[in-house]
Amino acid sequence: MATHVRAEAPPAARSSWRSRLYRFDLKASPYAFIAPFFLCFAAFGLFPLIWTGWLSLHYVDLLKPDVMEWKGFGNYTRLWSNDQFWTALRNTFTIGVISTVPQLLMALGLAHLLNYRMRGRGFFRVAILAPYATSIAAATLVFVQLFNPDYGFINWALDVVGIHPNWYSETWPSQIAISTIVTWRWTGYNALIYLAAMQAVPKDLYEAASLDGASRWQQFTRITIPSIRPTIMFTIIVSTIGATQLFGEPMLFGGGVGVSGGSAHQFQTLSLYMYELGWPSRQLGRASAVAWTMLLILLLIGLAQYLITRYRNRNELGG
Amino acid sequence: MAATLSTPSSREAKHAQPARPRGLFRRKAGEHDKAGPITYVLLGVAALVSLFPLYWTFVAASNTGERVALSPPPMVPGGELWNNISVAWDQADMGTALLNSTIVAGCVSLSTVLFSTLAGFAFAKLRFRGRNALLTLVVATMTIPPQLSVIPLYRIITDLEWSGHLQSVILPSLVAAFGVFFMRQFLSEALPFELIEAARVDGANSMRVIWHVVFPIARPAMAVLGMLVFVQSWNDFFWPFVALNAQNPTVQVALSGLGGGSGHDINQAVIMTGALVGTLPLLLIFAVLGKHIVGGITSGAVKS
Numbered sequence: 001m002a003t004h005v006r007a008e009a010p011p012a013a014r015s016s017w018r019s020r021l022y023r024f025d026l027k028a029s030p031y032a033f034i035a036p037f038f039l040c041f042a043a044f045g046l047f048p049l050i051w052t053g054w055l056s057l058h059y060v061d062l063l064k065p066d067v068m069e070w071k072g073f074g075n076y077t078r079l080w081s082n083d084q085f086w087t088a089l090r091n092t093f094t095i096g097v098i099s100t101v102p103q104l105l106m107a108l109g110l111a112h113l114l115n116y117r118m119r120g121r122g123f124f125r126v127a128i129l130a131p132y133a134t135s136i137a138a139a140t141l142v143f144v145q146l147f148n149p150d151y152g153f154i155n156w157a158l159d160v161v162g163i164h165p166n167w168y169s170e171t172w173p174s175q176i177a178i179s180t181i182v183t184w185r186w187t188g189y190n191a192l193i194y195l196a197a198m199q200a201v202p203k204d205l206y207e208a209a210s211l212d213g214a215s216r217w218q219q220f221t222r223i224t225i226p227s228i229r230p231t232i233m234f235t236i237i238v239s240t241i242g243a244t245q246l247f248g249e250p251m252l253f254g255g256g257v258g259v260s261g262g263s264a265h266q267f268q269t270l271s272l273y274m275y276e277l278g279w280p281s282r283q284l285g286r287a288s289a290v291a292w293t294m295l296l297i298l299l300l301i302g303l304a305q306y307l308i309t310r311y312r313n314r315n316e317l318g319g
Numbered sequence: 320m321a322a323t324l325s326t327p328s329s330r331e332a333k334h335a336q337p338a339r340p341r342g343l344f345r346r347k348a349g350e351h352d353k354a355g356p357i358t359y360v361l362l363g364v365a366a367l368v369s370l371f372p373l374y375w376t377f378v379a380a381s382n383t384g385e386r387v388a389l390s391p392p393p394m395v396p397g398g399e400l401w402n403n404i405s406v407a408w409d410q411a412d413m414g415t416a417l418l419n420s421t422i423v424a425g426c427v428s429l430s431t432v433l434f435s436t437l438a439g440f441a442f443a444k445l446r447f448r449g450r451n452a453l454l455t456l457v458v459a460t461m462t463i464p465p466q467l468s469v470i471p472l473y474r475i476i477t478d479l480e481w482s483g484h485l486q487s488v489i490l491p492s493l494v495a496a497f498g499v500f501f502m503r504q505f506l507s508e509a510l511p512f513e514l515i516e517a518a519r520v521d522g523a524n525s526m527r528v529i530w531h532v533v534f535p536i537a538r539p540a541m542a543v544l545g546m547l548v549f550v551q552s553w554n555d556f557f558w559p560f561v562a563l564n565a566q567n568p569t570v571q572v573a574l575s576g577l578g579g580g581s582g583h584d585i586n587q588a589v590i591m592t593g594a595l596v597g598t599l600p601l602l603l604i605f606a607v608l609g610k611h612i613v614g615g616i617t618s619g620a621v622k623s
Contacts, residue, residue, distance in 0.1 A: 022524070029525035033441035034453065036434040037494045041460055044491035048468035048475075055470060065474050113362050118354035126609035127366035129616075130373060133601040135554035137574035138594035142376050145587060151390040153375065188369060192616050237462075245464040248556040252575055271466055271557075279561070284470055291466045298462060 049295075056288035063282060075289035085290070087265050088273035089297075091175065095250075095269060096243030099179035104235055107187050111194035112220065125195075128188030136248035139181055144253060147177045171266040174253070178267055181249045186242075190235050197231035198224060237305065244298055247271040270294055373602070380404075380595040384586035403592040407577070410589060412565070413596050416573035421600075423485055423559075423569055424552040427492045428545045434494035436541055439502025440533045444510060454503070461496045469561055476562055487562040488569070492552060498544055505540035506533070543615030546608060550601055570597040 056076070059069040079085045114124060131139065146153045147167040155164055165173035201224060209219050225232070246269045251258045253267065259276040261268020268276075270290060278287030354362075379387045382397035407413055441447070442454050472491060473482075481487040510533065518528050534541075556571045563572045577593045605612065 025524050027447075030441040030445040030447035030450075032525075033437040033445070034499075037438045037457065037496070037499055038453075040434075040491075040494045041496075044472065045460060045463060045468055048471035049463065051471040052467050065477075110362070110365055113354070113358045115352070116354035116358050117352055118358065118362075122610060124362045124366055125613045126605065128369045129609065129613060130602070130605060131369050133550060133605045134373070134598050135571050135574070135601075136556045137554075137571040138376075138598045139372070141574060141577070141590050141594045142372050142379075145379060145387070145392075145591065146372065146375065151388050151392060153392045156391050184368070184372065188365075189616065192613060196616075241462055241464065245466055245557075247466075248560075248571075248575075271464075274466055275561075278470060288470055291464075291470065294464055295467055298464070302462065 052288045052291050055285055056292050058285045060284040060288075061282055062279065062284055065284065068285075071285060075286050076293070078286065079289055079293065084265055084268070084273065088261070088268045088270045091261070091265075091267055092244065092246065092269045092271075095175050095179055095182075095246060095267070096240070098176060099182040099246075100236075100239045100243050102179075103183040103187050104190060104232070104239065106183070107190035107235070108194055108232075110187065110191035111198055112224070114191065114195050115198050125192065128191060130188070131185045132189045134185060136181075136185070137252060139185055140249050140252040143177065143181045143184070144255065147180075168254075168262060169266070171264075174262060174267045178246075178249050178253055181253070182243075182246070186239070190239075193231060193235060194228060197228035201227040233305075233309070237302075240301055241298065244294060244301075245271050247275065251275070373598075376591050376595050376598070379588055379591035382588055384588040387587040387591065399588065400592070403588050404596065406586070407589045407592040407596060411573040411577045411593055412568065413570075413573060413593060416568045416570045416597070417600070419485060419568065420553055420570040420597075423488055424549045426489045427552040428548040430493045431495050431498045431548045432541050432545045435498030435502045435544060436506075436533065436537050437529065438494070438499040439504075439506050440510075440529065440537070442499065442503040443506040444512065444515060457496045457499050461500075465557055469558060472558070473561055482562060483564050483567050485563075485567070488555075488559045491558065492555075495548065498548060501544055501547075502537065502540060506537060509540070510536050540615075543611060546604065546612055547615060549604075550612075553601060573597070 055068075057071055057073070059071050059075075061067065110128060114121065118124075134142075147155075149155055149164065149166045149168065152167075154167070158164065167173045167177040205223050205227070206219055209223055214222065250261050250267045250269050250272050254260065254262055259272060259280055261272050265273075271294070274287045274290040274294070277283050277290060375392075378393055378396050380403055381400040382393045383399050386393050386397065404413075438457075442450065442457075468491075476482050476487040514532050514536075515528055518532050523531065554571065555569075556575075559569045559572050560575060563569060565572070565576045568576065574593050574597050577590045
C-alpha cells in the first residue's frame with residue numbers, strides 16, 4: 001500500500017487538489033471503516049459501563065432515577081456482609097464449573113470422534129449443532145418439563161435405578177439441572193471448534209508418532225491436545241465469560257419464583273441477583289455494585305489465566 | 320469456508336501407513352483413521368441426546384396438557400398440535416413475537432455484517448496508526464458482560480420513551496466485536512493485497528475498493544456471519560427481557576411470559592408449543608443451511 005505509485009501523472013493544475021483528496025481518502029478511510037464499531041461501543045458499552053460504576057456509589061430508586069444519594073463504597077460493603085450475595089457468588093462458581101468442565105471435555109471427545117473418516121459425517125455434525133439453534137428460553141422451558149420431579153422424563157428414566165431427586169428444591173440437583181441445559185446447548189458448538197483445530201494439525205506428526213509406536217491415546221494426549229491448546233484456551237475463556245453472566249436458564253428454570261433462584265436461592269446466580277436487586281427490589285445502586293463486582297471477578301480470572309499461561313510458557317522454554 | 324467439509328481427500332495419504340490398533344480402538348491395520356463401530360455408537364448417542372429434547376418438544380406440543388403432565392411422559396406425537404398452536408398464538412401473541420424477532424434479527428444481522436466487513440477490512444488490509452492496539456481493544460470488549468450496561472441503557476430508553484419499542488433492542492446491537500474479528504480473520508487470508516493495489520492504480524477511491532473488490536470477495540463469509548448473527552440475535556434474552564414487554568415482545572420475551580409459572584393449572588403443552596413455534600424458524604434454517612453454518616463456525620475460531 002505504502003509504496004504505491006500512480007500509473008499516469010494527471011495535468012499539474014488539477015492534480016494537487018485531486019491527489020490531496022486522494023491522500024486524505026487513504027489516510028481517513030481506515031478510521032471511517034472502524035468508526036461504526038467504536039461509536040457503537042462507546043455509546044452502548046463504555047459509557048454505560050462507567051455510568052454503572054458511578055451509580056454503584058449511590059442509592060438510586062428505579063422509579064426515581066434522578067434522585068441520587070451518595071453512598072461511597074456503602075453498596076459494596078453491604079454486599080460483602082450479605083449472605084445472599086455470597087450464595088449467588090458460590091452458585092455462579094459451582095454452576096460455572098459443572099457446566100463448563102464436562103462440556104469442554106465431552107466436546108473434546110466428540111471432536112476426536114468426528115475427526116475419523118466415516119459415513120454420515122455431515123449428519124452427525126449438524127445433529128450435535130442443533131441444540132445451538134435452540135434459544136435459552138425454549139431450551140429451558142423444555143428441560144423444565146423433562147426435569148419435572150413428578151412427571152418428567154428424567155425421573156421416569158431414573159426410576160430404573162430407584163432415585164428421585166427433586167430437581168428444583170435441592171441444591172445440587174437444581175444446579176446440575178441448570179448446568180445440563182447449558183451443556184446441552186453448547187457442547188456441539190465447542191466440539192466443532194475443536195474439530196476445526198484438530199483438522200489443522202499436520203498429519204505427518206501422527207504418522208511419525210505411530211511409526212515410533214505411540215498408542216492412539218498417547219497420540220491424543222501428546223500431539224492433539226498440545227497442538228490445539230490455543231483453541232482450548234479460547235473456548236475456556238469464552239465459556240468462563242458465559243458462565244459468569246448466566247441469567248436466562250436459572251431465571252426461567254425457577255418458573256414463578258424465577259428471580260430469587262429457588263425458594264432458598266439455591267440456584268440464584270450473580271446475574272440473577274443483580275436483576276432481582278435492580279428491578280423487583282428497585283435498588284439500582286446496589287444492582288450496579290453487583291455488576292461491577294462481576295467485572296472485577298472477570299478481570300481477576302483473566303489475570304489469573306494470563307499469569308498461568310505465562311508461567312507455563314516460561315517453564316516450557318526453560319525446559 | 321468449506322475446508323472442513325472436504326478433508327477426506329487430504330487424509331487418504333494416511334490410509335496406507337501401518338497402524339498399531341490397541342484396546343478400545345482396535346481395528347484392521349491400514350484403516351487407521353476410519354471410524355470403528357464404537358465411534359458410530361458414541362456419536363449416535365451424542366446425536367440422540369442432542370435431538371431428543373427437540374423431538375420431545377414436538378411430542379409435548381402435539382399432546383394435551385393433561386397428557387403431558389402424566390407419568391410416564393408421552394413418547395409419540397398426538398393430534399393436538401393445531402389446537403395448541405392456536406391457544407399459544409392467542410395467549411402469548413406469538414404472531415407479533417415472530418414478526419418482531421424477524422425484524423430485529425434481520426436489522427441486526429444486516430447492519431452487523433455491513434459494519435463488520437468494513438472494520439474487518441480495515442484491520443486486515445489497511446495500514447493506519449494504532450491498528451494493533453485498536454484491534455486488541457475490539458477483542459477485549461468481547462469480555463464485558465451485558466450486565467454492566469443494562470442499568471444505564473434502561474435509563475436511556477426510558478428517557479427516550481423507547482421502552483417496549485424495537486429500536487431499543489436493535490440499536491445497541493448494530494455491530495459486534497465478534498463480527499469484526501470474524502471478518503478480519505477471513506479477509507486477511509482471502510483478499511490479496513495485489514487486488515486492492517490494482518484497483519488503487521486504476522484510480523479507485525476507498526468506496527469503490529469496498530464495493531468492487533472487498534464485498535465480492537467477502538460474500539461467502541458475510542453470508543455465514545449473517546446467519547450466525549441472526550441466530551444469536553433471535554435467541555438473545557437478557558436485554559430484550561429488560562427492554563421489551565408482553566405487549567410488544569420478541570419470541571424469547573413471549574416464551575418467558577408463557578413459562579411464568581410451573582403450577583398444574585398451566586397448560587404445559589401450550590408452553591411446549593410456544594417453544595416449538597419459537598425454535599422452528601431457526602431449525603428450518605439449520606436443516607437447509609446447516610452445512611454452511613458448521614463450516615462458518617469452524618472457520619471463524621481456529622485462526623486466532
